[in-house]
Amino acid sequence: xxSVTQMEGPVTLSEExxxxxxxxxxxxxYPSLFWYVQYPGEGxxxxxxxxxxxxxxxxxxxxxxxxxxxxxxxxxxxxxQVSDSAVYFCALSEVQGAQKLVxxxxxxLTINP
Amino acid sequence: xxxxxxTPSHQVTQMGQEVILRCVPISNHLYFYWxxxxxxxxxxxxxxxxxxxxxxxxxxxxxxxxxERPDGSNFTLKIRSTKLEDSAMYFCASSEWLVDSRSPLHxxxxxxxxxx
Numbered sequence: 001x002x003s004v005t006q007m008e009g010p011v012t013l014s015e016e017x018x019x020x021x022x023x024x025x026x027x028x029x030y031p032s033l034f035w036y037v038q039y040p041g042e043g044x045x046x047x048x049x050x051x052x053x054x055x056x057x058x059x060x061x062x063x064x065x066x067x068x069x070x071x072x073x074x075x076x077x078x079x080x081q082v083s084d085s086a087v088y089f090c091a092l093s094e095v096q097g098a099q100k101l102v103x104x105x106x107x108x109l110t111i112n113p
Numbered sequence: 114x115x116x117x118x119x120t121p122s123h124q125v126t127q128m129g130q131e132v133i134l135r136c137v138p139i140s141n142h143l144y145f146y147w148x149x150x151x152x153x154x155x156x157x158x159x160x161x162x163x164x165x166x167x168x169x170x171x172x173x174x175x176x177x178x179x180x181e182r183p184d185g186s187n188f189t190l191k192i193r194s195t196k197l198e199d200s201a202m203y204f205c206a207s208s209e210w211l212v213d214s215r216s217p218l219h220x221x222x223x224x225x226x227x228x229x
Contacts, residue, residue: 043220100158100169101218
């Protein structure tokens with residue numbers, strides 16, 4: 001079945017460091033890909049998305065490119081801030097107009113000042 | 114910005130008891146969902162609901178689970194006889210249309226259910 005695998009956490013970085021959180025997926029068809037973020041005490045919020053190969057999603061300085069050849073959707077940010085500390089979830093919807101998302105296990109990110 | 118609200122934030126119950134988790138989806142959304150996350154594990158889909166009926170459910174969503182939209186605003190998840198392994202964070206979500214890039218899921222803050 002379809003699945004999403006994220007890099008193991010937790011990840012701890014210093015402020016202004018470069019961030020990469022790896023995400024790979026297994027899917028039939030052409031899924032849409034998402035990154036969700038969960039700040040402490042809050043629900044999951046959509047961070048960015050991409051619907052087809054080579055699409056780049058971006059938001060709040062974060063970027064991720066839909067790579068069909070490597071089945072990946074790695075999350076990157078050039079210079080992280082303390083306020084980026086959260087849990088990040090990679091997810092896919094199996095087809096357009098799907099009923100559900102399939103999530104990765106989440107990666108906890110801590111940014112130290 | 115409108116948001117999905119869930120109550121309570123934390124529920125403690127004894128094994129075998131019934132629990133009802135409550136959610137108020139975003140008002141103009143048509144699709145409603147429950148997901149759960151057992152501590153340290155992935156967020157898992159439980160059920161989707163549209164037009165007053167279940168449209169899809171996972172293997173997890175067995176006869177112990179039920180969902181209901183009792184009025185125009187609330188969406189509830191009932192667990193009839195809780196088991197220890199039901200302890201998890203339960204997330205309610207809603208979307209305007211079926212899930213895709215134009216209609217992402219909006220999640221609530223979750224209800225942490227602890228079964229003792």
